[in-house]
Amino acid sequence: MVADFDPRSDYPLGTRRPDLACTPSGLSLDELTLDALRAGRLSNDAMRATPETLLRQAAVAHAAGRTQLAENLARAAELTAVPDDVILGLYTALRPRRTTAAELERWAERLEREYGAHSVAAFVREAADAYAERSLLAPGATAEAGRR
Amino acid sequence: MLAEPRPELGLVAMDGPGDPEPSLRIRDGRVVELDGRSAEEFDVLDRFIARYGIDLEIAAKAAELADDEIARRLVDVGVPRPELVRLSRGLTPARLARVVALLDPVELMFALKKLRARRRPANQAHVTNRKENPALLAADAAEAAARGFAEIETTVGVSRYAPLNAIAILVGSQVGRPGVLTQCAVEERRNLQLGLQGLTTYSETLSVYGTEPCFVDGDDTPWSKALLASAYASRGIKVRFTSGAGAEALMGHAQGCSMLYLEARCLAAIRAAGSQGVQNGGVSTVALALAVPGGTRAILAENLIAAWLDLEVASGNDAIASHSPIRKTAKLMGQFLPGTDFVTSGYSVMPRYDNVFGGGNYDADDLDEWLTIQRDWQVDAGIEPIAEDEAVAVRQRGALAVQAVFAALGFPPVSDEEIELATRGYDSRDLPDRDRAADVVAGDRVLEEGISGLDVAAALDGADFTDAAEAILGLQRLRVTADYLQTSAIVGPDWTVESAVSDPNDYRGPGTGYRLEGPRWAKLQRLPHQLDPAELTAGQVAASARLVAKGEARPGDGADEVVLALGPAFLTELRETIGGLAHEAVLAALADGVRDGGCRPRIVRVRDAADVAFIGHEGARLSGSGVAVGIQSKGTAVIHRADLEPLDNLELFGMAPLLGVDSYRAIGRNAAAYALGHQASPVPIEIDNYARAKLIVKTLLMHAKEAEAVEPGAPPLELSLELARA
Numbered sequence: 001m002v003a004d005f006d007p008r009s010d011y012p013l014g015t016r017r018p019d020l021a022c023t024p025s026g027l028s029l030d031e032l033t034l035d036a037l038r039a040g041r042l043s044n045d046a047m048r049a050t051p052e053t054l055l056r057q058a059a060v061a062h063a064a065g066r067t068q069l070a071e072n073l074a075r076a077a078e079l080t081a082v083p084d085d086v087i088l089g090l091y092t093a094l095r096p097r098r099t100t101a102a103e104l105e106r107w108a109e110r111l112e113r114e115y116g117a118h119s120v121a122a123f124v125r126e127a128a129d130a131y132a133e134r135s136l137l138a139p140g141a142t143a144e145a146g147r148r
Numbered sequence: 149m150l151a152e153p154r155p156e157l158g159l160v161a162m163d164g165p166g167d168p169e170p171s172l173r174i175r176d177g178r179v180v181e182l183d184g185r186s187a188e189e190f191d192v193l194d195r196f197i198a199r200y201g202i203d204l205e206i207a208a209k210a211a212e213l214a215d216d217e218i219a220r221r222l223v224d225v226g227v228p229r230p231e232l233v234r235l236s237r238g239l240t241p242a243r244l245a246r247v248v249a250l251l252d253p254v255e256l257m258f259a260l261k262k263l264r265a266r267r268r269p270a271n272q273a274h275v276t277n278r279k280e281n282p283a284l285l286a287a288d289a290a291e292a293a294a295r296g297f298a299e300i301e302t303t304v305g306v307s308r309y310a311p312l313n314a315i316a317i318l319v320g321s322q323v324g325r326p327g328v329l330t331q332c333a334v335e336e337r338r339n340l341q342l343g344l345q346g347l348t349t350y351s352e353t354l355s356v357y358g359t360e361p362c363f364v365d366g367d368d369t370p371w372s373k374a375l376l377a378s379a380y381a382s383r384g385i386k387v388r389f390t391s392g393a394g395a396e397a398l399m400g401h402a403q404g405c406s407m408l409y410l411e412a413r414c415l416a417a418i419r420a421a422g423s424q425g426v427q428n429g430g431v432s433t434v435a436l437a438l439a440v441p442g443g444t445r446a447i448l449a450e451n452l453i454a455a456w457l458d459l460e461v462a463s464g465n466d467a468i469a470s471h472s473p474i475r476k477t478a479k480l481m482g483q484f485l486p487g488t489d490f491v492t493s494g495y496s497v498m499p500r501y502d503n504v505f506g507g508g509n510y511d512a513d514d515l516d517e518w519l520t521i522q523r524d525w526q527v528d529a530g531i532e533p534i535a536e537d538e539a540v541a542v543r544q545r546g547a548l549a550v551q552a553v554f555a556a557l558g559f560p561p562v563s564d565e566e567i568e569l570a571t572r573g574y575d576s577r578d579l580p581d582r583d584r585a586a587d588v589v590a591g592d593r594v595l596e597e598g599i600s601g602l603d604v605a606a607a608l609d610g611a612d613f614t615d616a617a618e619a620i621l622g623l624q625r626l627r628v629t630a631d632y633l634q635t636s637a638i639v640g641p642d643w644t645v646e647s648a649v650s651d652p653n654d655y656r657g658p659g660t661g662y663r664l665e666g667p668r669w670a671k672l673q674r675l676p677h678q679l680d681p682a683e684l685t686a687g688q689v690a691a692s693a694r695l696v697a698k699g700e701a702r703p704g705d706g707a708d709e710v711v712l713a714l715g716p717a718f719l720t721e722l723r724e725t726i727g728g729l730a731h732e733a734v735l736a737a738l739a740d741g742v743r744d745g746g747c748r749p750r751i752v753r754v755r756d757a758a759d760v761a762f763i764g765h766e767g768a769r770l771s772g773s774g775v776a777v778g779i780q781s782k783g784t785a786v787i788h789r790a791d792l793e794p795l796d797n798l799e800l801f802g803m804a805p806l807l808g809v810d811s812y813r814a815i816g817r818n819a820a821a822y823a824l825g826h827q828a829s830p831v832p833i834e835i836d837n838y839a840r841a842k843l844i845v846k847t848l849l850m851h852a853k854e855a856e857a858v859e860p861g862a863p864p865l866e867l868s869l870e871l872a873r874a
Contacts, residue, residue, distance in 0.1 A: 012631040012645045021629040032625050034609055034617055037602060042624075044346050044600035048384045049630040057630045064649050065234065066458060066635065068200055072374070072422025073633065076381035084344055087379045088337055094372035096364045120378070127371035130195045134360065136369060 005056055007063035013056065024050050024080070051077040071119070078117035094127055096136045103138075104128040151439045158402020158410070161393070161437060161446035162249050166404030170243035172211065174204050183242040191360040193417050196370035197241065201420030206238030215243070219250040222259040222456070225657040229263055233458045241412035244456070248449040249408065253482065256448045261486035262655050263455035265425075265648035266636040267662045269487035270298035271530025272462055274494035275317050276504035280309045280587070281579050282554065283547040283562050283570035284498075286320030290546025291539050292497040293324025295515075296532035298638035299350060301494055303333040305504050310334045311594035312559070312587060314347040315604055319553055319616060320546035326619030327639030329386060329632070333505075336376065338595075343385040345594070346601025349623055349632075350386035352427045352462065352493070356418055357391070358410025361401040374421035384627030386637065388425035388460060389418045393443075393450055394433035407437055411450040415457055424635040425460025427493040429483065432507070434469045438479065448482035455488070460636035460648070466494035467507035476509060477521075484521070484529050487662070489636045491529045499575045516677050523673050528664040533675045544571040552611030553604055559590040681849050694870055695719055701752045701864040704772035708747045710819045711776035712738050713754050713767025714867070716857035718781045725783025726846055727805040729812075735869060737809045738777055741816020747773065747823050749816070751869055754778070755862035758854040761795050764788030766864060773823035777815055782850040783807055787819045798822055799830050805843055806834040 010017045018029045023046040027036075036042050049057075058073035079087060093099045093107055108124040111117040131137045153160040173181035179198035180187045190198065210218075218235065221227040236244070251259060273292035277284045285302065292300050302317045304310050314332040321328040329349040332342055342348045354373050357363045363370070373389070380387040391414035393407035402410060411428065418426050430437050430447045437443035447464065454461045463483040470476045483491055495518075496508035503511065510518060519533050534542075547570045551562035560583055569579045593599065601620050609617035622643050626632050632639065637647035644650075655661030664672065695714075704711070712735065719731045739749040752770055754763045764778020764786035774790040775798075783804035786797045799818060801807055814831040821828035840847075 011634070011649050012629065012647075014625060014629040014631050014643070014645065018629075023628050029625050029628060032621055032628070034605075034614065034621060037606055037609065037617075037621065042602055044598065044602050047346050047600075047602065047624040047627050048382075049628055053628070053630050054382065054633075057633055060634060060649060064635075065230070066424075067203070067237075068420055068422040069424055069635065070422070071200070072378050073381055073630075075375075075378035075422075076633075079378055079382035082382075084341075087382075088340070091336075091372060091376055091379065094369065094375050095367055096369055096372075120375070123371065123375070126199065127369070130192055130371070131369070133190075133195070134192045136192065136364070 005059065007056070007059035010056075011060045013053065020056065021053055022050065024048065049080070051080045054080065075120050075123060078115065078120050081115045082111070082117060090124075094124070097138055100138045101128050101132055104131070149439055153440050155406070156404050158397030158405060158407065159436075159440055160406045161440050161442040162245065162406050162408035162449060164404070164406030164409060167245065167406050167409040168242050170240050170246055172202070172207055172240050172243075174207065177204065179204070183240050192363065192369055193358070193360060193413055197413070197416045197420050199420070201416045202240070203237035206234060208238070210235055210238035215247050216250060218247045222247070222251065222262075223255045225262070228656060229653060232263060232456060236456045236458065241416045242409060244416070244453050245406075245409045245412040248452050248456075251449070251452075253445055253448065256445065256452050257482055257486045260448070260452045260455055260483075260488065262653075263452065264486065264488055264653045265455065265458060265460050266489050266638070266646060267651040267653050268646060269528055269530055269662070270490055270638050271296070271495055272299040272301060272490045272493055273297040273497045274466065274503060274505055274508070275300050275302050275320075275497060276313075277498060277502040277576040278305065278504065279576040279579060279581065280305060280313060280584075281566065281570065281576055281582060282312055282316040282550050283566040284573070284576055284579055285313055285316035286323070286546040286550035287543035287570040288498045289317040289320030289330070290324035290542045291534075293321045293328040294534055294538065294542045295497070296325070296530060297328065297495070297497070298530065299329045299331070299490065301331050301333055301352070303504055306584070306588065307334055307338065308588035308591045310338055310342060311347065311591045311599075314342045315553065315594070316550050318347055318601065318604060318620070319550045319608065322616045322619035322623075323546045323549045323613070324542050326615070326622055327643055329639065340376070340380065340383075341595060343380060344383050345598060346624060346627070347594075347604070348385070349626065350388070351380055352388045352390055354387060354389045354423070355391065356389050356414045357399070358396050358405070358413040359401045359403050362396050362399045365399060365401070370417050370421060377421055377423055381630075381633050384630050384633070386632050387423065388427055388462060389421070389423045390427040390431060391415065391418065392428050392431035392433055392464065393447055394430065394436035398433055398436060408446045408449055412453055415450070415454050415459065419457045419459060423459065424633065424637075425462065425489065426454050427462040427464070428454050429461075429464030430467070430469070431464045431493065432467045434464055434467050438469055438475065444479045444482065447479070451483060451488060458635065460489045462490035462493035463488040465492040465509055466505065468509050485525065485527060487528065495531065501577070502575045516675070519672070519675050523675060526664050526669065528662070528668065528672060532671060535676050540571060547571055549608060549611075549613045549616055552613060553607040556607035556610055557599060557603065560586040679845070681845070695751065695753070695867045696870055698866040698868055701770050701866040703770050704750060706748060706772040708823065709750050709772030710742045710747045710816070710823050711767040711771035712742070712749055712751050713763050713770075713776050713778045713864075714751065715758060715760070715763050715780040715854050716753065716755050716859070717854045718753070718779065721853045721857050722781040722850060725781070725804055725807070726843055726850055727783055727807060729783065729807075729809060731781070732869070733809055734779070734783065734812050737812035738779070738816040739869075741813040742820045744813070745817040745820020745824070747820035751867040753865045753867055755859045755864060758851065758858050760784045760786050761788070761797065764797065765790070765792070765794040768792075770864060771823075775819050775823040777819045780804075780851075781854050782847060785812070785815055787815060787822060789822065801831070801833060803833055803835065803839060805839045806836055
C-alpha cells in the first residue's frame with residue numbers, strides 16, 4: 001500500500017509527491033480548483049485524506065522516530081472508513097462509566113468486522129481492560145468485565 | 149495574589165514533598181512499576197503511559213544515566229536535539245520532572261531553544277467579540293492573519309453561534325493571508341462537526357489532566373481522548389492537546405503532588421496518545437502557578453518537558469497571568485526569548501473587553517510593545533508590524549467578504565454600517581446590536597444543512613473574492629494531503645507546510661538554527677511607530693530673527709558685560725531647542741534677564757566647539773565681567789566664569805527639555821548677579837527622570853547637527869540680533 005514511497009524524502013506530499021495524494025473520490029490535487037468548484041465537481045465529503053495518504057503520513061512520522069504519532073495516524077487511516085456518527089458513538093462509549101465490558105467488546109468486534117479497523121479495535125479492548133481495573137465501566141457492569 | 153505553598157492541596161510548583169521517587173521496573177517486556185507504583189496499583193494514566201508511552205529499550209539505557217548527567221546534556225550544545233528526544237522516550241514522568249527541576253531559569257530557556265520542534269517560532273491569535281459580530285470577527289481575523297499569526301482561534305459566548313463564528317474567522321483569515329489555520333473552541337462533538345464541514349482546520353480542545361479523578365471529572369479517559377485525536381486526524385484536522393500546571397489543584401484532585409510532576413504525567417500521556425503537540429504552560433490556570441514560589445520557573449519547565457517529548461508547544465501566555473505588567477512580561481520572556489512553536493496559545497488581537505476566552509494577557513493595546521520587544525531583542529516571536537492604512541484596508545476587506553458570504557448563504561445581512569464600524573471601531577461596543585435570535589437560527593442551519601468550507605468558497609467566488617475562495621480551496625488540499633498532521637505544522641508562504649519534519653529545529657550553537665536576520669529582521673525592525681530621524685530635526689519653524697556677524701569677537705572691557713555664547717548651529721542649522729522653544733525667544737529671554745540684573749548682554753558665536761562647557765568658557769574669556777552664559781542649540785545652558793576650569797561652572801542646566809522661557813530669563817539674571825559680584829540663588833530646575841529616555845535620540849540628532857557645524861580653529865564671531873517682528 002505504501003510502496004514507491006520514501007517517508008524520509010517524499011514529505012511534504014503536497015509538494016514532493018502530489019501524484020500520491022488524491023481525494024477518496026479519486027480527484028488529484030490539481031483538480032481541486034475553482035473551476036471544478038464552479039462546475040459542481042467538488043463535494044465536502046471528498047475533501048479529506050485517503051487511508052493510503054494517512055498511512056504514508058504514519059510512515060513519515062515513524063521514520064522521524066515518532067512512534068506514537070505514527071500509531072495515531074494508523075488508527076486514523078482505519079477510521080476514515082467509519083462514518084461520523086459511528087465515530088461519535090464510539091467516542092461516547094469510551095467516556096468514563098458509559099459502557100459495560102460486553103458493550104465495548106461489541107464495539108471492538110464491529111470495528112473489525114464492518115470497517116477492518118483492527119488497531120482501533122485492539123485499542124478499544126485495551127481500554128476495556130483498563131476500565132475494568134479502574135471501575136470506569138458502566139455502573140453494575142464491573143463483575144462482567146473479567147469474562148472477556 | 150501570592151500564597152504560601154500547601155503541598156497537600158497541590159498548591160506547590162515543583163519538587164513537592166508528595167511527588168513520587170522516579171522508578172521504572174520492567175519484567176517480561178512489560179512495565180511492572182512506574183514512579184513508585186506497582187502494576188496492580190496503576191491508575192488509568194499509569195496504565196496508559198506504561199502501555200504506550202515508554203520505550204523499554206531506551207528506558208534500560210536511560211536507567212544507567214544519573215539525573216544530573218541528563219540535565220547537563222539538555223544544556224550541552226554538543227548534544228543534538230534528536231539524541232535528547234530519543235532519550236526522553238525512556239523516561240518516566242517523575243524522572244522528567246526531576247531532571248528539568250535541576251535547571252535554573254536560563255538553562256531552562258536554553259534547553260527550550262534547543263528542543264523546540266519547528267525551526268521557526270510562530271504565534272497564535274485569539275479573535276472573539278462580546279456581540280459575536282461577524283463583521284468584527286472577520287476584520288480582526290483578517291488583521292491577525294496580515295500580522296503573521298499562523299493560527300487563529302475563536303470561541304463563543306453562546307454555543308449556537310459557533311458555526312457563524314467559525315465561518316467569520318475562516319473568511320477573515322483567508323482574506324488576510326492564505327493558509328492561516330483556524331479553529332473554534334466549543335464542546336467536543338460540535339467542534340469535530342465544524343472540522344468535518346471544513347469550516348475549521350485545527351483543534352486544541354483535547355484537555356488532559358494529571359490525575360485519574362480529574363480526568364473522570366472531565367468526562368474523559370486517556371483512551372477516549374486518544375480516540376478523538378485519531379478521529380480528527382482521520383478527517384484531516386490538525387489536533388493538539390491541552391494541559392497545564394494547576395488544573396488538578398483547582399479541581400481538588402492533585403493527590404498531594406506538585407504542579408510540575410502532574411504536568412509531566414499529562415505530557416507523557418499526551419505523547420503516548422500520539423498527539424503531535426500540546427498547548428501547555430499554565431494556560432488558563434497560570435495565575436495559580438504564579439501564586440506560589442517558583443511558579444514562573446515551573447511553567448517554563450513544563451514547556452521544556454513538552455518540547456523534550458518532541459511535542460509541538462503552544463506555550464500559554466494567553467490567560468492573564470498577573471495584574472502586574474512587570475511580572476507578566478518577566479514570565480513571558482521564558483518563552484519569548486528561546487522561541488516556542490507558538491509563543492502564545494492565543495494573543496488577543498482585539499481589545500481585552502472583547503476577549504471571550506476570559507483572558508487577554510496581551511491584547512490589541514499591547515501590540516506596539518510586543519513588536520518593540522521583538523525589535524529590542526532581535527527576536528522573532530511571530531507577530532509582524534503593519535502600517536495603519538494596511539490594517540484598515542485588510543480589516544475592511546475581511547468584513548466585506550463576510551458580508552458577501554452571509555448574503556450568498558441567506559444569513560441575516562451584515563450592514564454597511566457594521567462594515568465601517570468593524571473596520572475602524574475600537575471594540576464591539578461601537579457596533580450596532582444584531583438580531584441574535586436570527587443569527588443563531590442561521591448557525592443551526594449551517595449544521596443541519598451541512599454548509600461546508602466549499603460552500604463558503606463558492607460564495608466568495610461569486611462575490612469576486614476570488615483570492616479568498618482560492619485560499620479556502622488551498623485549505624481543502626491540506627486536508628487531502630494531510631501534510632499538516634505532522635508535528636508542529638504551519639503553512640508558510642506559497643502553501644509550503646513548515647513542520648518539524650520539513651523544517652526541524654536545527655540549532656547546534658551560535659550561528660546555527662533559526663536566527664532573525666535578513667529580510668525578516670528588516671521587516672520586524674521597521675515599526676510604524678518608529679520615527680524617521682530626518683523628521684526629528686526638520687520642520688523647525690522659520691526664524692523670525694537673524695543674527696548678523698560683525699567680525700571676529702575680541703575680549704570686552706566693561707565690568708557689566710555678560711556674554712551670551714551660542715553654539716555653532718544656534719539659529720543657523722537649528723531653530724528650536726529640544727523642548728521646542730524658538731531660539732530667538734530663548735536668546736531674547738537671556739538678554740532680558742541680563743538687563744534685569746543690571747548688566748549689558750553681548751552675543752558671541754563660538755564656532756570651534758559643540759560642548760556646552762567649552763562654549764560657555766570661551767564666552768567667559770571674551771566677557772568684560774568674566775561671566776558668560778553658554779548655550780547649545782538644543783537648549784542646554786551653563787553659566788561660566790573665565791577663571792574656572794572649562795569643565796567646572798557656576799550653574800549647569802542639563803535638563804534642556806524642561807527649561808522654559810522664564811528659566812532662561814532667570815539664567816540671564818543670575819549671570820548678571822555673578823558678574824556684579826552679587827549673591828544669587830541657583831535657578832530652580834525641574835527634574836523629569838523620563839526626559840532622557842524619551843528624548844535621547846533627538847538629543848543625539850541635534851547634537852550631531854551642532855557638531856557638524858563646528859569649524860575647527862575658527863575664532864568666535866561678534867553678533868548682533870536683528871528681530872524681524874511683524
